[in-house]
Amino acid sequence: MTNPVMPNGFTPTVSSYSLDDPGGVLRTEVAGGAARFGLDWDRGPQRYQVTLILDALKFSVWTAFYHHIIKKGAITFDMRLDSGFGPELHAVNIMPGSYSAARTGGTAIVVSFVVEAENKVYEMTAADAAGMLDVYNTYGAGSNALLQRLATFALVDTNVLDF
Known part of the structure; x- marks a missing residue:
């Protein structure tokens, strides 16, 4: 339903x-040292x-x-x-x-x-997240423009001769 x-x-x-x-x-506090952090659940x-x-x-x-x-x-x-x-x-x-x-x-x-x-971030895999960070670290603020242009190329430009 x-x-x-x-x-x-x-x-x-x-x-x-x-x-x-x-x-x-x-x-968790540790006597005489830095606190310890751990993941209890994801x-x-x-x-x-x-x-x-x-x-x-x-x-x-x-x-x-x-x-x-x-x-x-x-x-x-x-x-x-x-x-x-x-x-x-x-x-x-x-x-x-x-x-x-x-x-x-x-x-x-x-x-x-x-x-x-x-x-919704949990719908992506760890590899997807790493890829997103790599694209951003490489292209910065221009990463959206790059991805939009790739989508246009893949979905529109390559179908120019599709009858």
């Missing part, structure tokens, strides 16, 4: 958008602070979605989050006790909540 998807046009504001550490690293969800600025119509749609479709965040749903690679769909749940909605002085309603989701 697929997850419900956040309604169209509902995107978090950039100013109040933040995320926390995924955890999994331990630190992966793990992160919490993202989300703020939506909604008009009256969107707020009524959101309220129906929140209460009836995702059951106040207990049901996992898909929403666009930027976990480091641009906005992508993430499967999320709303953290209990984090939801609030407030009317501003005008017609806008500010809805804030914290969602828990796994970062």
